[in-house]
Amino acid sequence: MTAPSRRTGGSPAPAAPGAPTTPAAPVAPEHEALRGLLGAWALRACRPDEAAELERHLADCPDCAEEGERLRRAAARLTKADPLDQPDGLRQQVLEFCLARRAPEHPLPVWAAPYAAETARLDALLRDLGPQEWRELAELPWHGGTLRLDPAEVLCHLAAVDSLLAAPLGLPDPLAEQDRVPPQGGGAPVPEQPRTADELPPPAPGRGYPHARVLQRTEQLILDQAGADPQQVRRRWRGQSQALLRAVGPAAAGRSVDYGFASVPLHDAFVDRAFETWIHAEDVARAVDYPYAVPSSGHLRQMVDLAVRMLPLVLAGQRQGAAAGAATGAAEVRVLRLVIEGPAAGEWLVPLDGTAPPGPPAEWTVPPVAELVMDGVEFCQLAAAHRDPEQLPVGQYGDRASIRALLAAVPLLSRP
Incomplete structure (x- = not known):
């Protein structure tokens, strides 16, 4: 009797002449x-x-x-x-x-998938950077100005804000005093207070200055990582992003994240972090002349939806600032129809005056005062203050003043 073959794939060994034929064994x-x-x-x-x-x-x-x-x-x-x-x-x-x-090792809810994808795409970009490219300065525009950071400092900024998601997920804050590693060589201590008011960009109208906590955490992490090898900074940021994703569980969706100026539902915070990761990855890619694609259509649509849901707060703040000290009558209910084209295609109704009609948007009967049509990627770039609202190619119908007000409000969603 011959020994059985150890082959597990491919064609079976030929049978001996006159031997009875048997069906081929299924592939294991x-x-x-x-x-x-x-x-x-x-x-x-x-x-x-x-x-x-x-x-x-x-x-x-x-x-x-x-x-x-x-x-x-x-x-x-x-x-x-x-x-x-x-x-x-x-x-x-x-x-x-x-x-x-390959099936995912840790299945994620739909709202965490964009963050997983965008952090993975940014990590792939960073792995391609050479020593000179790590020294290039990327420009990060926002509605209050422009930050200029090298890629490692961009990662510190992303990691500093991402770490706000740690506490709601039951993880230790990576920037907590007990977890920090002091700079090598006896560097200067990390400041306990954020920049003074005259060093900060001007606040958004009617909103005070909401971003001091973000900038303080960014400065702290940049100082902590000063002089570190860029790949070490990349590994720390990547390890943190993966830890956040591993900690996502069924109960996480009901929690919220304290950004310092607002409490944001955790599921929205993950989409927000995916959005900023994509935008700042593009900032780095532009600085090093690296081709970078836009997010997938499903993820892009989640980002558009989050920005649209945040717009009424910005519009209400602008309206309150303009009407400060003036007597106001009954609240007027006006809505604008926003039509997004391209991979994130869809339609949204945006309340313009801080007051929404009763019920879910699908049940609103108030006729829109205007309609604005624009590409989804351009809308996201405008929300990141990377586009000039006066120069965007858009379709507009109806009340032009309402359309101009909304286009001017979208960049105010951006943060440093």
Whole structure:
């Protein structure tokens, strides 16, 4: 009797002449699972235990070994010496194929998925940066001015604000005094107070200055990380973002995040952090001349929806500031229809005067005083104060004053 073959894939060994034929054995599920790792293995993106198990399999499976070698040769084209944008988006296609073949290790609610995607995309960008590119200054416009930070400082800013999500998820605050590492070499102590009023950009109309806490935490983390290797800063930021995602559970949606000037539901805070991660990743990409794609359509639509839901607060603040000291009559109920085109396509009704009609928007019967049509990506860029509202290509119908007021209000959603 001959020993059984150790092959787990490919064609069966030929039967001896005259031997009875038997149906081919089905492919083992373990074989298909390991074969699904080949793309990630070719890019050296497998976990060490996965890579070791797959390589043991390759020693016994010529078909998988051949396919793995072919993928490794293709992946070898994706080197740092090559242009960052491969012909026809080859690099992005390979990465998307690998990600699509693997189920998520930690399933996420729909509102956390944009943050997971945008932090992963930014991490991929940062891994491509060379020493000189880490020294480039990125410009981060917002409605109060422009911050100029190198990529490591941008990560400190993102990590400082992201860390506000830690407490609602039951995690320690990474910037708490007991968790901080003092700067090497006896650097200057971290200031206990934010910048003085004359050093801060002007406040938004009628809102005071809401951003002092964000700037204080950013300055603290930049000082803590001064002189650190940029890749170390990247690993700290990436580790924090992954810890936040791992801590998301079924009960998390009912919690809120204290931004200092407002308490935001945790599910909205995750979308907000995805939005800022994307915008600042583009700021870094622009500084180093790196091609960077927009978020997926579903994630982009969540970002648009959050910005639209926040707009009435900004519009109400503007109206209160303009009417300060003046007697006001009965509240007028006016709404504007915002039509978003492109990958985030949809329609929203925006209350213009701080008073919304009763019931959910689907039940509102108040006729819109105006309609504004614009692209979803351009709307998000305007919300980040990266576009001039006077220069945007938009379709507008009805009350032009209401449209101008809304376009002027959208950039006030931006923060440093």
